[in-house]
Structure formats: structure tokens, C-alpha cells
Amino acid sequence: MNLDAWRERSPMFEEMSDEHFAFLASLAEEREVPGGATLFRVNTPADRFYLVLEGTVALKIAGPSKPPMTIQTVGEGALLGLSWHLPPYRWQWTAETREPCRFAEFDANEVLAACETDSDFDNAMLRIIAREAGRRLHNVRIQLLDLYGRE
Amino acid sequence: MVVAPLITDTVTEPMMLRPFEVTAVTQETHDTWTLDLKVADGGDDLRFRPGQFTMMYVFGVGEVPISIAGNPSHPETLVHTVRAVGAVTNAICALRPGTVIGIRGPYGSSWPVVAATGRDIIIVAGGIGLAPVRPAIYHVLEHRESYGSVSIVYGSRTPSDLLYIDEIHDWKSRFDLNVQITVDRGDGTWMGDVGVVTPLLNRLSFDANHAAAILCGPEIMMRVIAKELARRGMPTADVSVSLERNVKCGVGFCGHCQIGASFICKDGPVVAYDDVADRLGMEEL
Amino acid sequence: MASKVVGVREFDSLIPLLRDRGYDVIGPTVDEGTIVLDHVATSADLPIGWTDHHDKGTYSLDKRADEAYFGYAVGPRTFKRWLYPPRQTILTIEHAETGLVFKPEPTADERYAFVGVRACEIAAMEIQDRVFAHDAFADPHYVERRARSLIVGVNCAVAGETCFCDSMGTGPECTAGYDLVITEVVSGERHEFIVESGTDEGETILTELDGRPTTPADRKEVRTIIEDTAASMTRTMPKDETYSLLTENLEHPIWDSIAERCLNCTNCTLVCPTCFCSTMEDMTDLDGRAVRKRRWDSCFNREFTFLHGHAVRFTTKSRYRQWMTHKLAYWYDQFGTSGCVGCGRCITWCPAKIDITEEIAHLAEQTREEVAT
Known part of the structure; x- marks a missing residue:
């Protein structure tokens, strides 16, 4: 897939070289998903990841006596799914499309195989994942501040 | 010694209060109310520019600076949205129609909505920060044809903390407006976005070199958004933020509201992000 | 004449x-x-x-x-x-x-x-x-x-x-x-x-x-x-050099050193002939009458920067820095002049013996050393 236009809007792959990004994009499968569909379910094997091209996905988790609660929504520009690269390689959340969505979908085994043969690419992918994990941590911390609450 | 004023159109009773009557009170959320007021001394309406504030005085309680939340082209109604957080704001929120309070102002600088004519407009508000930008939204919507794309991004604590919910529905139903709303915590019925406002910027289309951004909310939020807009290629001189400090006199006499060289009451509350970027990151300035 | x-x-x-x-x-x-x-x-x-x-x-x-x-x-x-x-x-x-x-x-x-x-x-x-x-x-x-x-x-x-x-x-x-x-x-x-x-x-x-x-x-x-x-006169102040010296050193350790001595007594602001900070108080009586008075205030008071119940400048360090940077730096931006006239009152009447001319000299010296090393 050609994801150059998408890349320009999202901060996600800023640091990755053009070659590595083009290689990654070559592994992508375009996928359209209707609204209300479950993309993946918590605790099932995490064997893929997505770049969100269009639409919004809700990450949900259900408590013992509570209906599933949305803890975050991810939309255009987001990298969806880190669990494929991190033990125990299982989804931590359930992902549900909020509306018709379009994704670039990646087969985790294919990407991991490429990582094994090309350590530079592996490094680049790890950097992206570390950066995304850091960004999510930062956002959660900001949410923890309860910024809009009574100061 | 005769000291001639250097500026001839000097305001000579700059701290004078005027009586305003509360004409309507609307509860917005569990802790926030919107008040409509009208001039009660038979004098002129309080004309203002979007982003300016007044000092609201409740007899026997005290005075606080509050941004004007109404429509600048309808100055006959002075609108303030107030969150009950302290003694004075609690007293304001408890006011009933018919009560007369004191108002002085308007004071301060304004959102550069006129200078931004012809540009794409990005408005990002957090929490009660939607109130000070609402006059700018009114202006832009009334002159919609004079602007390029217009986006409103609004972050709130929970769905029940969203201000102006009817108007948000109106804005969302327009085809000439990109409205993005997110909450820190959803509830069972919330079908909107959950999370911080920053990722929502990915959904906005604008010409980074021909846009104006208006940011109002917690300083941390404004900093993060301004940096993200800069990353998207926007010059930070085109990003305006509204700052909050302890404004007492409103006219630059009392010194309380300084941040670096700026008096928030007269050089602000609206300032170019460029001018304050280095100060906002600094603790206790 | x-x-x-x-x-x-x-x-x-x-x-x-x-x-x-x-x-x-x-x-x-x-x-x-x-x-x-x-x-x-x-x-x-x-x-x-x-x-x-x-x-x-x-x-x-x-x-x-x-x-x-x-x-x-x-x-x-x-x-x-x-x-x-x-x-x-x-x-x-x-x-x-x-x-x-x-x-x-x-x-x-x-x-x-x-x-x-x-x-x-x-x-x-x-x-x-x-x-x-x-x-x-x-x-x-x-x-x-x-x-x-x-x-x-x-x-x-x-x-x-x-x-x-x-x-x-x-x-x-x-x-x-x-x-x-x-x-x-x-x-x-x-x-x-x-x-x-x-x-x-x-x-x-x-x-x-x-x-x-x-x-x-x-x-x-x-x-x-x-x-x-x-x-x-034995004391001097490097007039106009203080602007960049102070604005470029807002995080300098010298502020900690001054804060160790400063008592927040507000004397320097009260004896200063240019300090102008004030606060306003409403005295309301039981007959339905209130009088609004302005009275001298000081940036050394903790309540000075109260915002939503908390002081923006909650340490002595930040309050002293505010006073000195305002007087000797930001005043230029605000009023086109230094806020200091060299009367020396703030030195004489400081119970902690803080001397702005000395502190400025220390800062200038330390920044010179930092540049040199």
C-alpha cells in the first residue's frame, strides 16, 4: 500500500527512514470494517496490528459486574496494537469499530520475520513501539491530572 | 509639576463598577452555570471583543475575573459561564434572575479572529475553556464565508461535564464545521471519543501556513496542542492561547497577574503562543 | 530658569x-x-x-x-x-x-x-x-x-x-x-x-x-x-545589562542561595520608591454599604498569586526572583526603563542583609565563569 499521505498527517512514523517505511507499507493489506464490528478481543492471540486510515475504534474492557467500558478511542493517524511485539502476545483490550473504518492491516508474523532478518528494521520498529508506548503513557498521565476538573 | 498623560484617550475611571441585572440563569453541568445579564444603569451595552473578560462583583462577597461567553454582535446581553469553585464563584452561581451585581470591563486582549480572516481556523478548548472561545466561535460562524476550514476540538472530563450541549449538537450537525469532542472518562451511553485531545488533531484538515489556532484550557493542554500544531508545520506565531493568573485590578496597576513581562489583565489574557512558549514551561513564573 | x-x-x-x-x-x-x-x-x-x-x-x-x-x-x-x-x-x-x-x-x-x-x-x-x-x-x-x-x-x-x-x-x-x-x-x-x-x-x-x-x-x-x-558611592549596578543577565538565568542556582536568606518580610517592596503592587479590599458594613480600598501589597506575599486556591509562586525562591527580575528586567519591557533608581533602601532595610548590587555582581561573575569553563 502507499501510506505516504497518511504518514504526513500522523506523528507516528516520523523517525523511521523512508526505505523502512516503504518496506513496512509493502506488507500492509488494506481492510475495510463496518461500524460495530469487533476487531480483536481481549486475551486472544495478538497476531496483527493496524494503522487507522479512517474512522474510530473504541478500546474496551469489561469489569465483573459492569458493562464493557470504553477506556480510549483511537482514530485516524493511530497505530493500533502493540501486543504483537510484547509478551504475552495477547490483546490487552477489546477493539470495536465505532463507525465504518479503513485500516492498513499487518500480519505480525510477517513483520516479525522481517525484523529477524534485518536488525536495522527491527530497531526501527522497536523505536516506533517504544515511542508509541511512551506517548500513551504521557496521555494517560495527563488524563490522571484530571485537568478539566476543579483545580 | 504638571504631568501630561502621554495617551490622550486614557480611561480615567478604569476601575468603576456598573450595575447589571441577572436576567436568566442556566445550569450547564453539576458545577457550572451560565448567566445572562443586562445593563441596569440605563447606559450603553457592554461591547466587547471575543476573548475579553470582565470583573464580576457580588455585594458583600467579592470580585472575580470571568471571560465573556456571549455573542459579540449581541452586546445587549452580557453572558458569563461560571464554574462554582470558590466563595465568589459559588455566590455567582447561586444568583437568581432579578438580582443586581457589579460588572467592570471589558478588559484584556482578544482572539485574533479579524486578523485571521481568510485563514483556516482551529479552535481547541478544554473544560471550562470552551466559554472564553465561544464568542470567537460565534464570530467565525457569523462570518463563515470569510474563513477557510473551521474545526472545533473540545475535551471534557466526562460527558456530563460538556458545556453548551445544545449548541454542540447544532455545531455537529453543520457540514461546514469539523467538530471533535473527547472526554477523559466515558459512561455507559457515551459513543464519542475517549482520551486526550491531541490525537484528535489528526482528523483536522488545514493549511498549516494559512491557519490560525485558538487554544483555551489548562496550560499543559495548550502546550501539548501548540507543540503538535508546530509539528504539523504551523508557525507558533499563529497560535493564540488564553492565560489565567490572579487578576485583581484588571488595568495593570496592581501587579498580581504578571507572568514574565506580561500583565495578563492588559497584555493578555489572549497572547501569541510564540511570546509565552518559554515561560509556560517554567515553574512558578 | x-x-x-x-x-x-x-x-x-x-x-x-x-x-x-x-x-x-x-x-x-x-x-x-x-x-x-x-x-x-x-x-x-x-x-x-x-x-x-x-x-x-x-x-x-x-x-x-x-x-x-x-x-x-x-x-x-x-x-x-x-x-x-x-x-x-x-x-x-x-x-x-x-x-x-x-x-x-x-x-x-x-x-x-x-x-x-x-x-x-x-x-x-x-x-x-x-x-x-x-x-x-x-x-x-x-x-x-x-x-x-x-x-x-x-x-x-x-x-x-x-x-x-x-x-x-x-x-x-x-x-x-x-x-x-x-x-x-x-x-x-x-x-x-x-x-x-x-x-x-x-x-x-x-x-x-x-x-x-x-x-x-x-x-x-x-x-x-x-x-x-x-x-x-561604592556600590554600582550594571544598568541595562541586568535585563539579559536576569532573563537568561531564570533557573540559575543563585535564586536558591538568595532564598535561603530571604525572610519574605516585604520590607524591600515597601521601602522601594517604584514598587507599585497593590491589592483591593472591600469593607462591607451591616448597613448595606461597602467601601473598596486599594492597599499596598507585595509580590513576596504568598497570597499574591493565588489562583484557584493555590499560589502560583509558592516558594521564596520564585517570589524573590519575581521581584528582582521585574525590577531589573521586565520593567524595561513594560515601561521602557529599569524599575530601580539606585536609592539603596532595599539594601539598608533588608533584615537578612541581601544586597541586590552584590547579588547581581555574583550572578554576572558566575555566568562569566560558566562561559569561561
């Missing part, structure tokens, strides 16, 4: 003359071991024969060997006490049947004659003019008082040990901004006042004082006195 040399007896007619012309005369007088500014009725109220000694956190009076009228430097009070009083009613609020009635406080009709105004004090007034009179908003009380007052300046014949006006370019000579200016000459048997006028009002008053015309020798005497006073 005119000038005249006036003997002691003739000079003694000045204060009564000013009072006859309707002025409330404010001048130096000794009170509780201090030379303060207050209402004076005759020359006898002046600190005749007294001088003052200054050092960091130290002030004392001493008898002079002569009977000089103005043989001291500066005391803890400044003339801002009358132009911008510690308490000022702004308006009154009445809770009437029909709602609230707001009444502005009429401006006072006093006419002050300030006698013994030092060059640094005149500079300070001109700085406060920029705060209260020369902006989009003007304070009617300040403007009115200032416009109605008369300035009788004095060229300093003595520099206090904490003075540094010479390096700030604000003294010791009164160069402008006065109605009359006096240079007191006391040497041996000679005791005279060389009086010059700077305005029409000053000239009118001068014609009513008996004296002899000034000679070139008198004018030379005036120059010598001013030059000797300037030369005797």
Missing part, C-alpha cells in the same frame, strides 16, 4: 511660604531615630545637624559637626506614600432598594509640596508616572495628586553607603522634574542654599525668597558637590 543664593534665615521662610500658597508641605524630619518624610511646618522640623549611616540591614542616625539641613541620604519612607498612598478608597457601593449604586471616590484636593526630594526620588516618580498615568488606563487619584504637587529637589551632598544612583543614571544631581532645586553649601562658616527654579511656579516662589544672585563660583560649587557625592 532663575537661580539665587539664599542664606539660612531666608531659607527658613520657604516652608511657611509654601504653606501660605496652599501647599501641604511634606519633608524630612526625625522620628524615632529615623529620618522619615512627614508633614513639616517650619525648618525646625527638618533633620538639622543629623546624618544617617547605612549598611546592609543597618541604619543609624548620627550628629553632624555642622547644622546642615539636608546632610543625610534617604530614609525608609518615600514620597510615593503621598502620591500613591498605602490605602486609597477607590469607590463606595450602596445596596439600595433598586439594586446596587456605585460611586467613584472623588480625587483628593490636597496640594503637596515635597521638600528635599532627591534625584532618585524624582526618577522614581517619573517611573511611577509610567505605571499610573501614561498607559491606556490612568489612575485618577495618582494623576490628580501628581499634577497638583510641587517638587523641591535637593542635590545630594552626601551619599548613603548603600546608594548607587550614579550607576543607574538617576542621581545624585536633580536634572529635571523639579519646580525648585536646592544645593546646600556648608563649609566652615558658610551655610547657604543655591536655589534654582525649573518651572514657572518654582520661579514665582523663588522671587519671594530673599537672596543674592548666583555667581560662576556658586555654580562651580554645585558641580563640585555633585561630583564628590557621585565619586563617594
Whole structure:
């Protein structure tokens, strides 16, 4: 897939070289998903990841006596799914499309195989994942501040 | 010694209060109310520019600076949205129609909505920060044809903390407006976005070199958004933020509201992000 | 403008003359071991024969060997006490049947004659003019008082040990901004006042004082006195260099070092002739009437920056930094001038003996070392 236009809007792959990004994009499968569909379910094997091209996905988790609660929504520009690269390689959340969505979908085994043969690419992918994990941590911390609450 | 004023159109009773009557009170959320007021001394309406504030005085309680939340082209109604957080704001929120309070102002600088004519407009508000930008939204919507794309991004604590919910529905139903709303915590019925406002910027289309951004909310939020807009290629001189400090006199006499060289009451509350970027990151300035 | 040399007896007619012309005369007088500014009725109220000694956190009076009228430097009070009083009613609020009635406080009709105004004090007034009179908003009380007052300046014949006006370019000579200016000459048997006028009002008053015309020798005497006073100052401030020095070092460890000593007592802001911070208080009585008063405040008070119940500047370090960077740096942005006139009061009256000239010198030295290493 050609994801150059998408890349320009999202901060996600800023640091990755053009070659590595083009290689990654070559592994992508375009996928359209209707609204209300479950993309993946918590605790099932995490064997893929997505770049969100269009639409919004809700990450949900259900408590013992509570209906599933949305803890975050991810939309255009987001990298969806880190669990494929991190033990125990299982989804931590359930992902549900909020509306018709379009994704670039990646087969985790294919990407991991490429990582094994090309350590530079592996490094680049790890950097992206570390950066995304850091960004999510930062956002959660900001949410923890309860910024809009009574100061 | 005769000291001639250097500026001839000097305001000579700059701290004078005027009586305003509360004409309507609307509860917005569990802790926030919107008040409509009208001039009660038979004098002129309080004309203002979007982003300016007044000092609201409740007899026997005290005075606080509050941004004007109404429509600048309808100055006959002075609108303030107030969150009950302290003694004075609690007293304001408890006011009933018919009560007369004191108002002085308007004071301060304004959102550069006129200078931004012809540009794409990005408005990002957090929490009660939607109130000070609402006059700018009114202006832009009334002159919609004079602007390029217009986006409103609004972050709130929970769905029940969203201000102006009817108007948000109106804005969302327009085809000439990109409205993005997110909450820190959803509830069972919330079908909107959950999370911080920053990722929502990915959904906005604008010409980074021909846009104006208006940011109002917690300083941390404004900093993060301004940096993200800069990353998207926007010059930070085109990003305006509204700052909050302890404004007492409103006219630059009392010194309380300084941040670096700026008096928030007269050089602000609206300032170019460029001018304050280095100060906002600094603790206790 | 005119000038005249006036003997002691003739000079003694000045204060009564000013009072006859309707002025409330404010001048130096000794009170509780201090030379303060207050209402004076005759020359006898002046600190005749007294001088003052200054050092960091130290002030004392001493008898002079002569009977000089103005043989001291500066005391803890400044003339801002009358132009911008510690308490000022702004308006009154009445809770009437029909709602609230707001009444502005009429401006006072006093006419002050300030006698013994030092060059640094005149500079300070001109700085406060920029705060209260020369902006989009003007304070009617300040403007009115200032416009109605008369300035009788004095060229300093003595520099206090904490003075540094010479390096700030604000003294010791009164160069402008006065109605009359006096240079007191006391040497041996000679005791005279060389009086010059700077305005029409000053000239009118001068014609009513008996004296002899000034000679070139008198004018030379005036120059010598001013030059000797300037030369005797030991403290200096690198005027205008303080802007970049401070704004570029907001996170410098020097602020921690000062904060260890500073007591937040607010003395420096209260004795400073240019500090203008105030707060407003509403006094509400049970009869449905409230009076709004402005009173001097200080950036050293914790409540000064309260926002949603918390102080923005919650440490001593940040409050001291605010005071010094405002005075010696941000003032330039705000008012086009330094906020310091070099009067040295903040050094003399600091109980912790913090000396801004020393701190600036330390900072300059440390930044130079940092650049060098």
C-alpha cells in the first residue's frame, strides 16, 4: 500500500527512514470494517496490528459486574496494537469499530520475520513501539491530572 | 509639576463598577452555570471583543475575573459561564434572575479572529475553556464565508461535564464545521471519543501556513496542542492561547497577574503562543 | 530658569511660604531615630545637624559637626506614600432598594509640596508616572495628586553607603522634574542654599525668597558637590545589562542561595520608591454599604498569586526572583526603563542583609565563569 499521505498527517512514523517505511507499507493489506464490528478481543492471540486510515475504534474492557467500558478511542493517524511485539502476545483490550473504518492491516508474523532478518528494521520498529508506548503513557498521565476538573 | 498623560484617550475611571441585572440563569453541568445579564444603569451595552473578560462583583462577597461567553454582535446581553469553585464563584452561581451585581470591563486582549480572516481556523478548548472561545466561535460562524476550514476540538472530563450541549449538537450537525469532542472518562451511553485531545488533531484538515489556532484550557493542554500544531508545520506565531493568573485590578496597576513581562489583565489574557512558549514551561513564573 | 543664593534665615521662610500658597508641605524630619518624610511646618522640623549611616540591614542616625539641613541620604519612607498612598478608597457601593449604586471616590484636593526630594526620588516618580498615568488606563487619584504637587529637589551632598544612583543614571544631581532645586553649601562658616527654579511656579516662589544672585563660583560649587557625592558611592549596578543577565538565568542556582536568606518580610517592596503592587479590599458594613480600598501589597506575599486556591509562586525562591527580575528586567519591557533608581533602601532595610548590587555582581561573575569553563 502507499501510506505516504497518511504518514504526513500522523506523528507516528516520523523517525523511521523512508526505505523502512516503504518496506513496512509493502506488507500492509488494506481492510475495510463496518461500524460495530469487533476487531480483536481481549486475551486472544495478538497476531496483527493496524494503522487507522479512517474512522474510530473504541478500546474496551469489561469489569465483573459492569458493562464493557470504553477506556480510549483511537482514530485516524493511530497505530493500533502493540501486543504483537510484547509478551504475552495477547490483546490487552477489546477493539470495536465505532463507525465504518479503513485500516492498513499487518500480519505480525510477517513483520516479525522481517525484523529477524534485518536488525536495522527491527530497531526501527522497536523505536516506533517504544515511542508509541511512551506517548500513551504521557496521555494517560495527563488524563490522571484530571485537568478539566476543579483545580 | 504638571504631568501630561502621554495617551490622550486614557480611561480615567478604569476601575468603576456598573450595575447589571441577572436576567436568566442556566445550569450547564453539576458545577457550572451560565448567566445572562443586562445593563441596569440605563447606559450603553457592554461591547466587547471575543476573548475579553470582565470583573464580576457580588455585594458583600467579592470580585472575580470571568471571560465573556456571549455573542459579540449581541452586546445587549452580557453572558458569563461560571464554574462554582470558590466563595465568589459559588455566590455567582447561586444568583437568581432579578438580582443586581457589579460588572467592570471589558478588559484584556482578544482572539485574533479579524486578523485571521481568510485563514483556516482551529479552535481547541478544554473544560471550562470552551466559554472564553465561544464568542470567537460565534464570530467565525457569523462570518463563515470569510474563513477557510473551521474545526472545533473540545475535551471534557466526562460527558456530563460538556458545556453548551445544545449548541454542540447544532455545531455537529453543520457540514461546514469539523467538530471533535473527547472526554477523559466515558459512561455507559457515551459513543464519542475517549482520551486526550491531541490525537484528535489528526482528523483536522488545514493549511498549516494559512491557519490560525485558538487554544483555551489548562496550560499543559495548550502546550501539548501548540507543540503538535508546530509539528504539523504551523508557525507558533499563529497560535493564540488564553492565560489565567490572579487578576485583581484588571488595568495593570496592581501587579498580581504578571507572568514574565506580561500583565495578563492588559497584555493578555489572549497572547501569541510564540511570546509565552518559554515561560509556560517554567515553574512558578 | 532663575537661580539665587539664599542664606539660612531666608531659607527658613520657604516652608511657611509654601504653606501660605496652599501647599501641604511634606519633608524630612526625625522620628524615632529615623529620618522619615512627614508633614513639616517650619525648618525646625527638618533633620538639622543629623546624618544617617547605612549598611546592609543597618541604619543609624548620627550628629553632624555642622547644622546642615539636608546632610543625610534617604530614609525608609518615600514620597510615593503621598502620591500613591498605602490605602486609597477607590469607590463606595450602596445596596439600595433598586439594586446596587456605585460611586467613584472623588480625587483628593490636597496640594503637596515635597521638600528635599532627591534625584532618585524624582526618577522614581517619573517611573511611577509610567505605571499610573501614561498607559491606556490612568489612575485618577495618582494623576490628580501628581499634577497638583510641587517638587523641591535637593542635590545630594552626601551619599548613603548603600546608594548607587550614579550607576543607574538617576542621581545624585536633580536634572529635571523639579519646580525648585536646592544645593546646600556648608563649609566652615558658610551655610547657604543655591536655589534654582525649573518651572514657572518654582520661579514665582523663588522671587519671594530673599537672596543674592548666583555667581560662576556658586555654580562651580554645585558641580563640585555633585561630583564628590557621585565619586563617594561604592556600590554600582550594571544598568541595562541586568535585563539579559536576569532573563537568561531564570533557573540559575543563585535564586536558591538568595532564598535561603530571604525572610519574605516585604520590607524591600515597601521601602522601594517604584514598587507599585497593590491589592483591593472591600469593607462591607451591616448597613448595606461597602467601601473598596486599594492597599499596598507585595509580590513576596504568598497570597499574591493565588489562583484557584493555590499560589502560583509558592516558594521564596520564585517570589524573590519575581521581584528582582521585574525590577531589573521586565520593567524595561513594560515601561521602557529599569524599575530601580539606585536609592539603596532595599539594601539598608533588608533584615537578612541581601544586597541586590552584590547579588547581581555574583550572578554576572558566575555566568562569566560558566562561559569561561
